[in-house]
Structures are given as C-alpha cells and as structure tokens.
Amino acid sequence: MKRIGLSIIVLALIGSLATAQVQLKAFVGSRQNPDLLNQLVEPFEAETGIDVVFEVGGNTSEVQQQYLNTVLQSKSSELDLIIIDVVRPAQYAAAGWAEPLNAYFESDAELQALLEEFLPGPVEADYIDGTLWAMPAYTDAQFLYYRKDLLEQYGFDPPTTWSEMISQAQAIMEGEGDPNLQGFNYQGAAIEGANCTFLEPLWTAGGDWRDADGNVTVDSPEGRRAFEFLLNTMDIGVTKPNIAETATDDSRKEFQAGDVIFMLNWGYVWARANNDADSQVVGKVGVAPLPAFEGFDSATCIGGWQWVISAFSDNKDEAFQLIRFLTSEDVLTVQAAQDGRIPARYSIYQNPEVLEAAPHYGQFFDVIVNARSRPVTPFYDEVSQLIRTTVNAVLARSMSIDEALETMQFGLEDIVGN
Numbered sequence: 001m002k003r004i005g006l007s008i009i010v011l012a013l014i015g016s017l018a019t020a021q022v023q024l025k026a027f028v029g030s031r032q033n034p035d036l037l038n039q040l041v042e043p044f045e046a047e048t049g050i051d052v053v054f055e056v057g058g059n060t061s062e063v064q065q066q067y068l069n070t071v072l073q074s075k076s077s078e079l080d081l082i083i084i085d086v087v088r089p090a091q092y093a094a095a096g097w098a099e100p101l102n103a104y105f106e107s108d109a110e111l112q113a114l115l116e117e118f119l120p121g122p123v124e125a126d127y128i129d130g131t132l133w134a135m136p137a138y139t140d141a142q143f144l145y146y147r148k149d150l151l152e153q154y155g156f157d158p159p160t161t162w163s164e165m166i167s168q169a170q171a172i173m174e175g176e177g178d179p180n181l182q183g184f185n186y187q188g189a190a191i192e193g194a195n196c197t198f199l200e201p202l203w204t205a206g207g208d209w210r211d212a213d214g215n216v217t218v219d220s221p222e223g224r225r226a227f228e229f230l231l232n233t234m235d236i237g238v239t240k241p242n243i244a245e246t247a248t249d250d251s252r253k254e255f256q257a258g259d260v261i262f263m264l265n266w267g268y269v270w271a272r273a274n275n276d277a278d279s280q281v282v283g284k285v286g287v288a289p290l291p292a293f294e295g296f297d298s299a300t301c302i303g304g305w306q307w308v309i310s311a312f313s314d315n316k317d318e319a320f321q322l323i324r325f326l327t328s329e330d331v332l333t334v335q336a337a338q339d340g341r342i343p344a345r346y347s348i349y350q351n352p353e354v355l356e357a358a359p360h361y362g363q364f365f366d367v368i369v370n371a372r373s374r375p376v377t378p379f380y381d382e383v384s385q386l387i388r389t390t391v392n393a394v395l396a397r398s399m400s401i402d403e404a405l406e407t408m409q410f411g412l413e414d415i416v417g418n
C-alpha cells in the first residue's frame with residue numbers, strides 16, 4: 001500500500017513537472033495589444049504552470065497572414081496558437097492548418113451549449129459544416145466615428161446618408177478654416193480593410209458582390225456608384241488626395257490627432273481615441289452606424305479575430321486550455337471595457353461596467369449583430385488580393401472605374417463565381 005502510494009505521488013510530481021515545462025507560443029498582430037494579453041494570461045500561467053509567450057507579427061491582417069503562410073506551409077511546430085482574422089477560418093480548414101476542436105469537448109452537447117453563448121457572426125465563421133475550427137476572441141464592425149464636439153457646435157445630428165455626411169463635412173471644414181482638417185477618412189491602402197472600403201458603399205447602395213444564385217454582380221450600377229462616391233469625396237476635397245496611402249492605424253492616428261471629422265474604422269479606435277495619452281479627442285468621439293445612399297439601408301462589414309490551434313503544435317491539449325481561458329467571459333470583459341474589443345459573447349452586453357466604458361456596444365448592438373461578411377471562401381487570399389489592389393488602384397487614380405469593375409467582375413468569377 002505504502003509503496004503504491006509513494007509511486008502515485010512520484011508520478012504526480014513528474015506529471016506536474018512535465019506540465020510546468022510546457023511553453024505555449026501564441027501568435028498575435030501588433031494591433032492586438034500584446035501587452036494587455038501578457039497581463040491577462042498571468043492567472044492562467046499561475047494556475048496551470050504553463051508558460052505563455054506571445055510572438056508579435058505584422059500590423060495588418062494580410063501582412064500577418066503572409067508570414068503565417070510561410071510558417072504553416074513548412075508545417076512548423078513553432079506556433080501553438082494563432083489569432084486569425086474572421087475572414088480566414090475557411091481557408092485554414094481547407095489547408096489543414098487548424099486543429100479541429102470538436103474532440104476537445106466532452107460531448108457535442110457541451111460544444112453546442114458553448115457556441116450558444118457567442119454571437120452568430122463569429123460562430124458562422126468558425127463552425128463550418130459541424131466542425132469547430134476556431135473560437136471567437138472578439139467580434140468587430142466598422143462604424144462611422146465622428147467628432148461629437150464639432151457636430152454639436154454646428155448643430156448637426158450624426159448623418160444617416162452619405163450626402164448628408166458630405167454636406168456636414170463641407171460646412172464644418174469651411175467654418176473651421178483649418179487646412180489640416182479632413183472631412184472624411186477611411187482605408188484606401190491596399191490592405192485587407194480596403195475590401196470593406198468597397199463593399200460598404202456597394203451594400204449601402206443596395207448592391208452586393210454576388211446575387212442569391214451565386215452570380216458575381218460587382219460590375220453593376222451599384223458597384224459604379226460606390227467608386228463614384230469615393231472619388232467624388234476626393235474631387236471636392238472632403239477626402240484628402242492621398243487616401244490611397246492610408247491604412248487602418250493611419251486613419252486612427254489622424255483622427256486621434258484631431259485632424260478628421262468623419263472616419264470609417266473598426267472597434268479598437270474607441271478605446272485608443274478615448275484613453276491614449278496623446279489623443280486630442282478624448283471625450284469628443286461620436287460613434288454611429290454607417291450612412292447609406294438615400295432610400296437604402298445602412299450596412300457594415302463584420303470583422304473580428306479567432307483563436308486556432310496550429311495543426312502542427314506539439315502541445316494541443318494545453319493550447320486548448322489556453323483557448324478556453326482566452327475566450328472566457330472574464331478575459332473578454334476586460335478586453336471589451338479597456339481595449340475596445342467588441343464582445344463576441346452575448347452576456348458581456350449586459351455588463352454595466354462595459355456599457356459605461358463603451359456605450360455604443362449597447363446602443364448599436366443590432367449593427368454589430370447584423371454586420372455582413374466579406375466573401376467566405378477557402379480562396380480568400382486571392383479574393384482579397386484582387387479586391388484590395390483594385391480598390392487601391394482606383395483611389396490612386398491609376399485605374400479607371402470601368403476597368404476596375406471589369407477586373408473585379410472577371411477575377412471574382414474565376415476564383416469563386418459560377
């Protein structure tokens with residue numbers, strides 16, 4: 001008896017020593033606030049004895065993916081967990097880069113119950129034909145950020161149509177007489193977000209990139225209207241001439257410096273513009289749903305990030321424990337309140353502390369839930385590359401609208417069309 005007892009203790013000790021030696025490497029982008037993530041995992045490390053290290057990669061979604069393509073194509077076991085954009089789970093599943101997560105749950109009922117705690121948008125992206133490939137870290141949506149102080153000063157309500165937004169911007173720019181003040185700023189660089197730069201005016205003109213039968217419908221009056229709107233705001237000086245060079249975080253910095261009246265951007269801007277020490281717009285930030293063309297409905301792009309376990313990880317069980325922790329209500333609540341990460345879990349929308357820190361989560365819950373997807377396809381790299389480079393070329397005035405619509409129409413038909 002004694003000897004058995006002793007060997008159990010010895011085995012248990014060896015077991016815990018083995019666990020203590022596990023180090024998980026998680027990949028995140030520089031915009032995902034690795035400093036906060038490092039703090040957040042401390043209790044997990046203390047409780048499990050697992051060490052967590054964040055490897056920080058590129059500043060934009062597509063730059064991160066270019067790096068990850070190399071790591072994953074070589075089947076490297078270097079990364080255990082990866083945070084990926086909401087546009088990518090289908091691609092990861094098809095490439096065999098993500099570990100299917102179903103088997104890590106005790107039962108399918110447990111898995112289904114957990115999924116019900118999350119918003120439908122991220123779940124649709126992560127749970128494909130009965131397989132869970134990723135778990136939502138946070139969701140996202142583009143909003144119209146505006147200078148609340150300036151709109152109030154000039155007696156304007158947040159605009160609901162694009163033409164109203166333009167005339168308000170013109171009136172404020174004229175009244176302020178500040179040559180640095182931009183009327184309307186968005187992402188014109190050839191980055192992932194430029195897909196939304198085109199899709200949003202397309203949707204709010206009543207169009208879509210394909211119809212209910214799957215036919216690509218980009219080369220359409222609505223597609224033309226989207227581009228004409230973007231070029232027109234530049235022609236009349238409401239948008240700066242070099243918007244084709246502007247990436248997501250450039251927009252945020254310009255807004256935060258007090259140089260922008262209206263801006264399209266993602267959830268994270270709220271916390272940065274209101275909390276950063278260098279922000280010139282603390283307390284002056286308004287958030288509204290995107291305007292639409294007269295007679296059409298507002299629409300916005302869904303964004304957000306998901307945790308996957310690399311199919312090549314040597315520490316999958318521990319990685320799953322970490323995913324459960326990183327997608328727990330406690331962690332997501334801190335990120336929502338302090339870091340502008342729009343909650344992927346329903347319950348957080350009831351949290352008074354979070355709603356006080358970010359009132360628009362409650363006010364525009366329907367906007368968040370109804371945000372629309374970019375094309376969902378295993379060939380997303382190709383689709384994104386086509387749209388974002390074409391949009392950028394139009395904004396840089398190196399491609400005509402006609403040529404752009406044709407290029408995207410034929411290109412999309414080739415990649416995903418009927």
Ligand code: GLC
Pocket residue numbers: 060061085086087139140191192193248266302303304305
């Ligand atoms: C944000 C969104 C993400 C989007 C990216 C584009 O991070 O959450 O979904 O693709 O911006 O730049």
